[in-house]
Amino acid sequence: MNHSTPTPARSGQTKLMFTLFTAIAAATAALAAGSSLLLSLPVWAMFVGWVAFFSRGLTLRDGLINLGCVLTGLAVGMAAALSIGALSPSLGPWALPLVVFGVAMLVVSLRSLRVMNNLVAYFLGLIAWFAAHLEPSLESFAELGGAGTLGSFAGWLSHAIQQRLPRRA
Template structure:
């Protein structure tokens, strides 16, 4: 992108161009370090990024981000339970098992928007996606790996948010 293009974007966001680029670099550096740590721990980087996105999904404060992380982690557990439910339903209902289980997930997750604080359906769904994207049967080891990767992503997101906020206030 040209300097003019980024200057126009920065002005539209009411951020000086130098601060705009600094915020971008902070996000990139923190994401790279978080990815390195995730891979060094032999965890899936894609699950780390789902945790990062889950933390930030509609969050305006760190407290809301932590609540989103809780919803993300519960979503992983719901995914494992859904995997078990599908396996249990399949001999009885065949190809209808997965749609029935998904129906139950959606009813559960959308009903949880009424919960105080831990009420972000997007974060729950990201946890569900994390489980199903792994493509493995439910196990404590899988849940621990996905949760650890998601927590690392949320920590990275939180650190990036704090550092970016400090730069924005200083700029």
């Protein structure tokens, strides 16, 4: 059994509709990337938010939950960076694995939450924090959080516009 993404022929879409669907995603991504530049936000971090939107559920509510998990992941990442810095003088190279163990225990445990239980989105936030190599501060959180929020909004906007297209043409 083939579990790949449906092709236009298999899904009943015409080539025109397939192309239009794709163009909407591309145009929205381009608009979000340009907006990131204008706002001095890292474009790559905007795409973290975009991916988070599509990580689970495709409603505005799900997108907000996913974004909340990303933002929480950023905050946990910032706390982890502060903890590593505080523990390094006494633990040396053992500070990193100790903090990672604690963070992983916390984040993986969040899967038990009733609503905010998107592990992928939590880890996207953690990845964004550590990939950015920023000093822990509210400004750094706002920069990455703003970029992620822009990306999540762009993902939702792209999906919302695509849903207005006719199912068959």
